[in-house]
Amino acid sequence: MVSEERMNDLEQAMTVFVEQTNLAIAEIRSSIVEIRSSNRRTDERLLELQRQADEDRKRADADRKRADEDRKRADQDRRQWEAEFGVFREQADADRKRTDQDRQRWEAEFRMFREQADADRKRADEDRKRADSEWKQERRDFNKRLAELSDSMGTLIEDMVAPCGFQLANAVFGTEEARTCGIRIEQKHPTIKGEMMELDLLAVGPTKVLVVEVKRKMDAARAAEYKRKLRCLPEFFPELAGKTVCAGVASVYLAPSVVKFLNRQKLYGIAMGDEVMEVVNLGQF
Numbered sequence: 001m002v003s004e005e006r007m008n009d010l011e012q013a014m015t016v017f018v019e020q021t022n023l024a025i026a027e028i029r030s031s032i033v034e035i036r037s038s039n040r041r042t043d044e045r046l047l048e049l050q051r052q053a054d055e056d057r058k059r060a061d062a063d064r065k066r067a068d069e070d071r072k073r074a075d076q077d078r079r080q081w082e083a084e085f086g087v088f089r090e091q092a093d094a095d096r097k098r099t100d101q102d103r104q105r106w107e108a109e110f111r112m113f114r115e116q117a118d119a120d121r122k123r124a125d126e127d128r129k130r131a132d133s134e135w136k137q138e139r140r141d142f143n144k145r146l147a148e149l150s151d152s153m154g155t156l157i158e159d160m161v162a163p164c165g166f167q168l169a170n171a172v173f174g175t176e177e178a179r180t181c182g183i184r185i186e187q188k189h190p191t192i193k194g195e196m197m198e199l200d201l202l203a204v205g206p207t208k209v210l211v212v213e214v215k216r217k218m219d220a221a222r223a224a225e226y227k228r229k230l231r232c233l234p235e236f237f238p239e240l241a242g243k244t245v246c247a248g249v250a251s252v253y254l255a256p257s258v259v260k261f262l263n264r265q266k267l268y269g270i271a272m273g274d275e276v277m278e279v280v281n282l283g284q285f
Contacts, residue, residue: 161201161214161250161270164277169203169210171279172246172268178203178210187236197229197236200250208244212270218251220261227265254280 161168162183169178181203189195201212211233213226230247233240248268262269263285271280 160252160272160277161212165201165203168201168212168248168270168277168279169205171282172210172248173205173208176205176207178205180204189236190238195236197232204240204243208246209240210246210248210268212248212250212268214250216251218249218254218258218269220258223249223258223262223265223267227267248279250277259284 165181165183166178169181181201183201185199185202187197187199189197199211200214201210203210211230213222213229215222226249227247230245233245246268247266248270249262250270252272254262254269254271259269259281263281266285268279269281270277272278273280
């Protein structure tokens, strides 16, 4: 009885063992299948990675090759550019050298032209000054001869003094202009019969009058006599009362000693200038 139970237990235990063993074997087989499948996928992935790596390597080689070709072309372009730039620089240096030579030549020609122009202008100025001087001298000589001729003919007043009457008066008056000017003015004494006074030139302004005595030759004695003569001016010309009398003497030439005497006597001296009669001692007293 006991042995039978033990046999039953052993059979049951064996059955359980077999079942568990079968299950374990099934699980192992399943795991083996899964491992094989995983290995296959891994192999496929490795193959894909290897293929991709090969393609990447090929592309990298192609890129490196293109880079080498580009660098080679760049080196060729650089050498070509350096060669062309060298030619250009040589040409530029040659052009600059020619330009410098042209500029130096132009500057030299311009300096020569300017020096010639300056010399020509200087000669022209000298010629003009000489011509002006000669013309003025000829003018002075002509005026002097004309004055001497007029003096010798007794027409010095009409020919030389009268045309300058207003100009002489305005120069003497300074602050005003003459309104009237006449020559050879004769005026009778208002109360004494037979008495007459003659003025060679009389110019009248608003507040001043200029009276001038004209002589062929004027000296200190004649000038003093004329000043004494002017003491009678108010008697013969009462209409000039209240005006400042400016007295002067005129001649073709006045010696320096005579001019000094006129300054002391406060008489204006009028003589032949470069072109016309002029006041020779204006502002000297």
